[in-house]
Amino acid sequence: MMAVPTILRERTPQLIVLAVILALNAIISPGFFSIEIQNGRLYGSLIDVLNRGAPVTLLAIGMTLVIATKGIDLSVGAVMAIVGAVAASLITSGYSLPATLAGALFVGLICGLWNGALVALLDIQPIIATLILMVAGRGIAQLITAGVILTFNDKPELIFVGSGSFLTLPMPVIIWIVIAILAILVVRRSALGLLIEAIGVNRRASTLSGVNSRVILLAVYAVSGLCAAVAGVIAAADIKGADANNAGLWLEMDAILAVVIGGTSLLGGRFSLVGSLMGAMIIQSLNTGILLAGFPPEFNLIIKAAIILIILVVQSPASQTAMANFRASRHAVAVKTESREHAAR
Amino acid sequence: MANAQPLLSVRGVSKAFLGVSALENVDFTLKAGEVHALLGENGAGKSTLIKIITGAYRRDEGEVLLEGTPIFPRDVVDAQKLGIGTVYQEVNLLTNLTVAENLFLGRQPKRFGLTDVREMNRRSRAILDTYGLGIDVTAPLANFSVAIQQVVAIARAVDISGKVLVLDEPTASLDAHEVEMLFSVVRQLRARGMGIIFISHFLDQVYQIADTITVLRNGRLIDTVPVAGLERLKLVSMMLGRQLESGIKRTIDPSTAKTEPLVSLRQLGKRGTVDPIDLDIRQGEVVGVAGLLGSGRTEMAQLVFGIERADSGTISVAGAPVGMTSPRKAIAEGFAFCPEDRKTDGIVGDLSVRENIIFALQAQRGWMRPLSRGEQEALADRYIAALDIRTSDREKPIKFLSGGNQQKVLLARWLATNPRFLILDEPTRGIDVGAHAEIIRLIIDLCEHGMALLVISSELGELVGYSSRIIVLRDRKMIDELTGDRISTDHIMKAIASHGATGEAA
Numbered sequence: 001m002m003a004v005p006t007i008l009r010e011r012t013p014q015l016i017v018l019a020v021i022l023a024l025n026a027i028i029s030p031g032f033f034s035i036e037i038q039n040g041r042l043y044g045s046l047i048d049v050l051n052r053g054a055p056v057t058l059l060a061i062g063m064t065l066v067i068a069t070k071g072i073d074l075s076v077g078a079v080m081a082i083v084g085a086v087a088a089s090l091i092t093s094g095y096s097l098p099a100t101l102a103g104a105l106f107v108g109l110i111c112g113l114w115n116g117a118l119v120a121l122l123d124i125q126p127i128i129a130t131l132i133l134m135v136a137g138r139g140i141a142q143l144i145t146a147g148v149i150l151t152f153n154d155k156p157e158l159i160f161v162g163s164g165s166f167l168t169l170p171m172p173v174i175i176w177i178v179i180a181i182l183a184i185l186v187v188r189r190s191a192l193g194l195l196i197e198a199i200g201v202n203r204r205a206s207t208l209s210g211v212n213s214r215v216i217l218l219a220v221y222a223v224s225g226l227c228a229a230v231a232g233v234i235a236a237a238d239i240k241g242a243d244a245n246n247a248g249l250w251l252e253m254d255a256i257l258a259v260v261i262g263g264t265s266l267l268g269g270r271f272s273l274v275g276s277l278m279g280a281m282i283i284q285s286l287n288t289g290i291l292l293a294g295f296p297p298e299f300n301l302i303i304k305a306a307i308i309l310i311i312l313v314v315q316s317p318a319s320q321t322a323m324a325n326f327r328a329s330r331h332a333v334a335v336k337t338e339s340r341e342h343a344a345r
Numbered sequence: 346m347a348n349a350q351p352l353l354s355v356r357g358v359s360k361a362f363l364g365v366s367a368l369e370n371v372d373f374t375l376k377a378g379e380v381h382a383l384l385g386e387n388g389a390g391k392s393t394l395i396k397i398i399t400g401a402y403r404r405d406e407g408e409v410l411l412e413g414t415p416i417f418p419r420d421v422v423d424a425q426k427l428g429i430g431t432v433y434q435e436v437n438l439l440t441n442l443t444v445a446e447n448l449f450l451g452r453q454p455k456r457f458g459l460t461d462v463r464e465m466n467r468r469s470r471a472i473l474d475t476y477g478l479g480i481d482v483t484a485p486l487a488n489f490s491v492a493i494q495q496v497v498a499i500a501r502a503v504d505i506s507g508k509v510l511v512l513d514e515p516t517a518s519l520d521a522h523e524v525e526m527l528f529s530v531v532r533q534l535r536a537r538g539m540g541i542i543f544i545s546h547f548l549d550q551v552y553q554i555a556d557t558i559t560v561l562r563n564g565r566l567i568d569t570v571p572v573a574g575l576e577r578l579k580l581v582s583m584m585l586g587r588q589l590e591s592g593i594k595r596t597i598d599p600s601t602a603k604t605e606p607l608v609s610l611r612q613l614g615k616r617g618t619v620d621p622i623d624l625d626i627r628q629g630e631v632v633g634v635a636g637l638l639g640s641g642r643t644e645m646a647q648l649v650f651g652i653e654r655a656d657s658g659t660i661s662v663a664g665a666p667v668g669m670t671s672p673r674k675a676i677a678e679g680f681a682f683c684p685e686d687r688k689t690d691g692i693v694g695d696l697s698v699r700e701n702i703i704f705a706l707q708a709q710r711g712w713m714r715p716l717s718r719g720e721q722e723a724l725a726d727r728y729i730a731a732l733d734i735r736t737s738d739r740e741k742p743i744k745f746l747s748g749g750n751q752q753k754v755l756l757a758r759w760l761a762t763n764p765r766f767l768i769l770d771e772p773t774r775g776i777d778v779g780a781h782a783e784i785i786r787l788i789i790d791l792c793e794h795g796m797a798l799l800v801i802s803s804e805l806g807e808l809v810g811y812s813s814r815i816i817v818l819r820d821r822k823m824i825d826e827l828t829g830d831r832i833s834t835d836h837i838m839k840a841i842a843s844h845g846a847t848g849e850a851a
Contacts, residue, residue: 194715209708210705269695
C-alpha cells in the first residue's frame, strides 16, 4: 500500500469531493484528463483548472490565516482591482517589470496593513473593518485607471506573468504553488501557526500569556493583502489590462468558500492551508466543469451554488451527527439481531 | 412590623443546573417598606434566587408568593407586570434614546396611533420630579452620569412594576457622592412602601441602607437577621462560613524579611479601581491577599501584571523601576499570572494540553524560534508527570479536562517559563479536593525554592496556611497587613469587618 502523507490523510473528505467533481467533469467532457505538450507548455483541462484557479487559491491562502484568527477579509477582491490598476499604470508609464511588481506588492501590503490596523489596533469587527476597503477599493481602482480599462498589450514582460510558462507549467500555477509551499513551511515550521490558532480560539488568554496578538493580527491581514496583490497582478496580466470594475469581482466569496470547504471553521482556531488549496481547486473544477458542460451561462451560478450547498450540507455538524447516529443505530440493530439469534439457539 | 402578610415570600425554593444544585430549599421573606440585603460570596446562589424571583429562571421546587398569591412568572416581562422590577449593575437602557423614551420604551403614550411625544415628556418630568431629579428629559440618556442613568432605570422599573424592586449591585460603578444620591432615592421608595432587595459586595453600604440581611452560602440559606445589632464580624463569618479560629501557620524563616524586595509597589493605583497601594514582595515569600469580592484584589493583580494600566505609582523589580504596560512586559521581567477566570483568561480551549503547556514559553521566545516537537513533548510530559495532570493523552484538547487539571496545565504553562514572581488569582476555586491539596503543596514548594508569590484567595484557611504575610483589601483599599502572629482567619475577618467608613483614614 502506498504511504499517504498525513497532511493529505487529514483531508480525506476534501480529496473525495475533488475526485468526484473531477470524475463528473470527465464524464461530461471525455477528454478532461488528457494533457499534451505544445510549444513547450502543457495544455489540457486539468492544467486549465490549476491555471484558472490561481487567483482564488492565492486569496484562500491569506484568507485561511485571517479566518484562523477568527477574522475575515472581505476586501481581497477589491484589493485585486486596486493592485491590477497600479500594475497597469506603472508598466504603461514606463517602469520596469521589477519596479512594477514591487510597486504592486507594496500597495497590496499597505491595503492589508490598513485592514489589520482597523482590526488589531482599533478593535473594529473584521467583517466591518474589511467591508470598508471592499466598498472603497473599486473606487480607488477607478481613480487610478481614470475610469477606463487600462490595457498594456505592448508589455510582454508583464503579460508573461499571466500567460507565460516556465518548465512547461503556466506561470500562475508556478506562482501559486511556490507561494503555497512557502506559506505552509513558514506557518508550520515556525511557531506562527500555533500563535495564530491560539488567537483565534482565545485572543484574551493569548495576550495574557504574552502573545503579541496585535502584531500577529496585523501580520495576517498584511499577508492577505499581499496574496490579493499577487492574484491581482496575475488577473491583470491574464487579460492584458486592468478592469477596475470586474477584476476580482466576488472572488472574496470564492476564497471564503474555499477555506470553509477546506475544513477551517469560521469560528477561528485550527486551520489547514492544504485544505483551503483543495477547496480552491474544488471550486475551480466546478467552474471549469460547468463551462465544459455547455449549460446556458445563466445557469452557471445556480448550479455552482447548488453543488456547494450539497458539499456544505454533507460537511455540516448536523449531518455529521445524523451519520454517526445512523451508524450507531445500524450497529445496535445488528447487535440486537445477533443476540436474538444467540437466544434462538 | 409584625402586621399583615409579607410582600414577597419565597418558600423552600430549589434549583439545579444539569444535576448540580445551585439553590437548595431556600426561604426568603420581603416585607413592604423594607430594604432587604441579599449577601453571599460568588456562587452562593444570590443571582439564581434573584433570577427565579424575576422570572429569568424557573424553580424546580418550592413556591413564590406575591402578596399571598402564588406566582409563576414565565419571563422577566411577566414578572414586571406582576410588580417585580429589576435594575442591574450595568444599566440596560438605550443610551442613545432620550430620557423620556427610555422611561416609556415599549409603552409610549399613543395619540392617533403615533407616539405622543409631548405627553410622554410631560409624564416623564412628573415621574422624575418625584425623585427630585430635574433633568432635561428630551436629552439623550448618554449625556448623564451612570448614577443618573441608574436612577432613571429605577424610575422606569418602579413605574412599571411598583411593588418589588431588585437592585443588583447598583453601586458597583458609582463614587461615594453618587451612592448617597442613589440611596436617598431608595429611602424614598422604602417610605412609599415598596419592598427592595439590595445586592452589594460593599458591607458599609449594606449597613447604611438595609433593614434586614439574608445570607446565602453554597446555595443554602444561612440566616435572615435584622441589621440593627448585627456585628460585622458575625456577618463576615456567616458569609465566609468560618468560625473564629486560630489558624495553623506555616513556620516562616525570619531571614527572608531582611532580603531586598524583588517586587516593590509604591502608591500603585488606578482611579475607581484600586486605591494607591504600597507593597514589597521578597523571594521565598508568599504574600496572601484577602478581601471580599469586589474589594479590588483581582484588579490589583491586573495592575501588577500590566493587564490594566496604573495611573499612579510605580512598580520596581529588583530595585529598577519598570513601566508595566502589557503582560509581555511583565513576562519579560519574569512575572507569571494565573487568572481567576480560567475559561476566558486562561485556557486556549481547542488547543491540546501540550500546546497549552508550552504556550507562554513559546510566546516569550517569539514565533521565529519555535520549540521543536520533541522539546514540546518533553516539556509537556515533564509537567504532566510533575503536577500529576490527569489526561488520557497530551494531545487532548484542554477543554475536555476537569477544572483542577486545567488549573494544573495553566500552572505548568507558567512554570515552564521559569518565572521569579508568580501571581495566582483564586488558584483553588472550583477544583476537586485532590487537586486542591496538590496545588497548595505546590505553592509552598515553589516558595521554598525561592520564588516570590502573590496569592489571592477567598479560602481564608488556606491563605493562612501558606502565606508569609497577608494583606487585606476592602472597598478598593489595602486596609491591613497581617504579619507574624496576626496571620489568622480571625484577624482577616476582623479586618474585613472593621468599621472604615470611606472618609476615615484606612
